[in-house]
Amino acid sequence: MTPGPLLLFAAAGLTAGLVAGRRHAPAWLGFTLAGAVAALVAAAQLLLGGAPWEWRSEFAVAGQPLHLRLDALGALFLALVAVVGGAGSVYAHGYWSDRDYPQSAPRGRLWWNTLLLSLGAVLLSWNGLHFLIAWELFTVAAFFLITLENQRRDVRAAGWLYLAASHLGTMCLFAFFAALAARTGSWELGPMRERADLAPLFWLALVGFGLKAGMFPLHIWLPSAHANAPSHVSAIMSGVTIKLGIYGLLRTAGWLPVPAAAPWTLIVLGAVTALLGIAFALAQSDVKRLLAYCSVENIGIILIGLGGALLAAADGSTSLTAGAAWGRLALAGALLHVWNHGLFKSLLFFGAGSVLHATGTREMSRLGGLWRAMPWTASLFALGAVAISGLPPLNGFVSEWLVYLGLFDAVTSRSPAAWAALPAAIMLGVTGALALATFVKAGSLIFLGAPRTAAARDAHECSPWMRGPMVAVAAACGAIALAPALCWPLIARAAGAWQPGWADLTPPASLFTLGGMQVALALLAFAAGFALWRRARADDVTRQLTWDCGYVVPTARMQYTSDSFAGIAGGWFAWILQPQRRLRRPRGLFPEGASRMERVPETVLERLIGPVAAVVMQASLAVRRLQHGRLQYYIAYVVVGLAGLGTLVVLGGGS
Amino acid sequence: MKALLLVLLPLAGAALAAVWPSDRTRPWLLPVVGVLHVALSLWLLFVPPPFASTAWFAFDPLARAVLPAVSLLFLACAAYAVPYLGVRAERSNRVFVATFLAVLGLLSAGHGARHLGLLWIATEGVTLAAVPLIHFNGTSRAFEATWKYLLVGGTGIALSLLGSFALGYASLYGGGSGDLTVAALASQGAKLSHPWVLAAWVLLLAGYGTKMGLAPMHTWKPDAYGEAPGIVGALLAGGVTTVAFTAVLRVREVVAASGSGAIADRTLLAIGLFSMLVSALFLLGTRDFKRMLAYSSVEHMGILAVGAALGAAGVYAALFHVWGNSLTKGALFLSAGNIRRAAGARTMDEVSGMSAITPHSAAIFITGMFAVTALPPFGPFFSELGIVRAAFGADRPGTAAMFLGCLLFVFFGLTRLVFAIVDGRPRAASRVTGQRFPETMSVIVPPLVLLGFSLWLGLATPAVLTEAWAGAVAQLFPTP
């Protein structure tokens, strides 16, 4: 079956789900899953070497003839949409059920399918106008998904911030596509690299798509939106929709000529995004905010890879076709990381959702010891934590390894690119170490130790509806981790779709070895763990209270908290984190109470944009004062307008 | 002759309404006349009648490109008016119905007027006929609004009369006959006296700009739109402003013919961007959602002016925008009217959570808000994108940047206010008043239909419309 019918089937399934969603949740789930599977199969066909699927029709939508095209690059992202979308809908069936949310659940299903459909449309449409339409639709669909609980004030605020910020990006894309259309004379997209005059448009695209991707400092909307959205929505937003920003950047860089400064800018932005993103993540005490900031970090890693690829392509030769080999490695790393992050980030958000569902709080310092109540969630979350910290033997390491390898090769090649690759590599190393710290903190605070509150004590394991998708996504992570060489051709085809001539389907030899190492490591780790467990069990295991240096009555509240854990490394980033502390010290001989509260603001938003917004509101107030209701002045305004126009005309060379 | 029917039919209807005995059945005249008018205008849209360029009044391409939108809007408002006047049975609707119909007739006259004097008469007539509509509620607030509407509008319209005279004198001084038909003036071309033409342009732009509601002459708008019933607001925002805009376009044609097109465009661009900026600043702070609609209308008039300043492509997009704006604004005004009646209040301090009380109107309100802020695939998205494209095409990236910046802030203001009203928990007071205002089909369908039109306009722009707009552009930009 060729992609065409499959995609049609997928669209039909999602649409059917859209219709059925209002009344019958099970039917919705069935239709949506069928659609997702069909889309996945279609994407797989292309990634496995199928010819690009193209469909031109005279049938005009919005005055433009329909032009759909799915190539390997689009398929790469479409596969992600299908997997996370499918898993998310199963998860939502248990997590956001009609029983728990009678009003908003039907709405949620409606917008969920709208989101999936529009995401697919973005990936398929090769006409600027249709791309823009689909892009806007998915923005709005995501907004309504974020604000499902619109009676909660913080949710509304987060949703509005997302909407407003996205609109800035949208305006940039308006300008981008309009200028493109004005200069090329048509809305059709496609390679036009010979048009050197189009290069400056890249900057518009960078802002427009970068904002959606959550690139620093345009990430301001991301944390609150992803934290306040329902968890399956957070999963698809963090896992998929921000990747669409990457997709847009990739397309722009692949189709249009890029300014000479663009690759450098991308690498620098990527490095900064990665480092600061993870620094913010480390300092968070709300698990979903932490995960959101971590998405910023991963976008940074992807951007580094993308920038490296562009740099290689640029200095590889004048024509983009033959790039330096290391560029392909970096690009492959970036593309693979798109998948990896999509998978383990949705896994982690699903896990966070289960915790939220079970305990009703996202504050890590109110949790603890959940592994006993929810072993599945705990182990899967741990797996995700290892993966996202980029540690072997899991998939995060593979993609980061490819990016590293690209950068190292750039360094050893001693080309000018090395000057970008060197700091990027070091920053990447630091980022990795910080990510490790972040996820040791997150995992252990939530699941290990003793429960800090009653809510954590009375937690319960999540339903199979929520467990299933987590297992599935985790399995996908494992597959990529243990057989990276098998993923290579798929990635290479996508790269080839991006830059003709970059599709070398034979994986680098070292990738096979790495895969072998990963498998061996996994097996050995299991073996050793099991052996040690057996050994320990062999003799009598005495269970007793944590020794804690002989302290007699340790209480749960004595455990390390989020702030204390992040204190050291967070302190190094205080210049940007600007944590706000409220400290009440114990006083007197018999102190009553003491408290210490710490909050890490979204610095860019509150310290940079806030003041600007205040100024704008001042201006608004000043203007509104002019509408004071006195008719005399209103007529004076008319005279003023008349005079203004007159002077304008006179200055315009009139009379 | 059919074209003249567009004027005479509503006026006859008005006369009939004036003498109609029953208050209960009189409102039905509105939809009846509306249907006839729509049928007629659509017929003329599809079968454009021939016209003599010297004619004073004709269904010329420009009228053809704009008038049907007004006609459709009127029909929706008329359909809505029947149940509306039903619930407002406490006051006689004789004057209301009569003047409502008269407004339609005069609007048609204004759109088709090719003689500046006739154009002015029609516009002034609309202004005066709208007065009883605005103070229909009879509150002291309504009278205050009417007073301001009258004096500011009157002053503006007086200026445009002065401008028309100045244009005539330009023709006289240029050795012409002083004939005020657009065709005659345009044919005189460069022989028109330059200074007088420029003076006329300034006066006419200021005058008709006041009717359009361009800043800083927009001051009457929030009061009038805020105090008038929703249908009246819709007709003012979608119809009267359109007449003024066509007037500006016709005058611009003459000015361009006299060789000062560049100056005219510069002024149009300046006042358009200024209006957008001012309205954006207002929208960021306003708390009353009916006044919000007025400011949004100011913004859209600015958009039209900017479009008109950007050459043929821009004017084409502007005409497109006239349609999108009229229909979408209509939907917004009507749904806002529903919410206003159900909530019993108008500011975000008193109203919230209306999605729970009037779910359908709230949904329409939100959709309309998104549509009017250029969310695809509604009409305004394509027209505004067209204007941006025209700006880039005219190599004016700065203009495009300012344009988009204003749109951004407008979006901030609108979403802030609309979601504050629709989301959240309903107020107790609204719960009470909500019971007294059932959301019947008759108040839901008209705005819904308008939204549908706006959507259709965007997704599948009818070929006849594109052709009509192209024709109007061809008329306004004659290729020698």
Next chain:
Amino acid sequence: MNAYLNLLIGLAIGLNLLALGSSRLPSLINAVAVQGMALGAMPFLLEEHINWMVALVACATVAVKGFVIPILLRRAMRTANIEREVVPSIGYVPSLLLGAGGTIAAVAFARTLPLLPEHAGSLLVPGSLASVLTGFVLLIGRSKAISQVCGYLILENGIYLFGLLLIHATPLLVEAGILLDLTVGVFVIGIIVDRIQRAFDSLDTRKLTVLRE
């Protein structure tokens, strides 16, 4: 004949100044009325051969501007029993100076304007400019609704004066329509003034500031 015309226009300009200077509403209304009548008479001086249409229009002008509207205004004034303008936002002396300066400026400016020879001598253009200016000063500077209406009337008189330049060019049908509109407009304004007087039982527009941001 041009001389008579200029005489009348001079009278109109003088009335402008009077309107600007007078603090009592009755004298203001009277000034407007007389100015209206003077304007109404002008077509007779401009047209060589009077046809019935011109006569009709002219008489209508005289009737409406000279009698109907002033009566309307006087009634409103009496019902609101206000005699004089209180606290104008532009004082009398300043507005007088403004008006006088404006008039002089208008006369000077009119010289620079490109005018046809037959108009160059007449005071038509400066007179109209001066009246428009006066109208604006009154509209902006007075706070009583009635004075503002008078300002509006003077403004329209100015425009009417300018229109006389085109009296040969523009067909009378248009003139009639314009005049009709103006008249209706003033009627409507008068009605609204009346309503406001009832709704607020005062004609002080400073009370009309409920509608604001």
Next chain:
Amino acid sequence: MIVFLEFVARLVGWLVLAPLLPGIINKVKAWVGGRRGPPVLQLYYDLARLWQKGVVLSTLVSPGFIAGPAVAWVAVLGAALLLPLGPVGAGLSFRGDVLLLIYLLALARFCTAWAAMETGSAFEGMGAAREVSYAVLAEAAIITAVLALCVHSGSVSLATMLNPAAGAGAVLLAAGLFAVLLAENCRVPFDDPNTHLELTMIHEVMILDHSGPPLAAILHGASIKLLLFATLLVEAVVPLGGLSRPAAAGVLAAGVLVVTVGVGLVESLLARLAFRRVPLLLTTAFLLCLFALLVAWKGGAA
């Protein structure tokens, strides 16, 4: 077959030799302090004893408490096996294996920190927080050092990477890596392996609650890590490429011994740093590696 034997030999070598180093260090410290000190083979005895012992588990811990040390041990051992031994070369070598080595150590860190957090004890939380935080700076230093080696050798695989240059670069690199070694293996001046004040510990405080075989795994893993770093340091600065196998082996062994003694001397002559000073020292190490990198860059350019 030969390959397999060599591999086994290599494995045994790492497993058996590693616990020597702590013994040597302690001997040196005792010698400087004028005491007899524990026997060199002390750690072997300890390991054997611990392996026999039963396990005491906190009531809070999950199976991860035991799995952690095991995985960490595997990871460190794997990293060690990746390290080529002079002319003998590595068990298996591929492009980018150095990154795997670094990240295996990171995995070990993750597991120990995770296991430490299992107990819910404030002290062990403290230890874990310090471990992962200081590792951030150490990581930067290591990556930079590796980059220096890459730039110098123009290769990204350990086997060919470790043919160092003599001169300034080597000295800087040696200093930097030595500091990293001290930090990563929780030695004075960063940490004090045999203090008894938990508040001042990093690594030791993480394993307070471990006992029996798991503790043995941890200790053994730590010793392997020490040996790994010592070897890496030697190979990074001493050119072994030219030498014959026995000579190379001798030089390598001597070098490791020197490093170990050096550690011992440092421990007995320096005092532990205040914690707020630790980042300073690590940053210095990072800068040393950075300068080494620049030197390598210039050298290559010339």
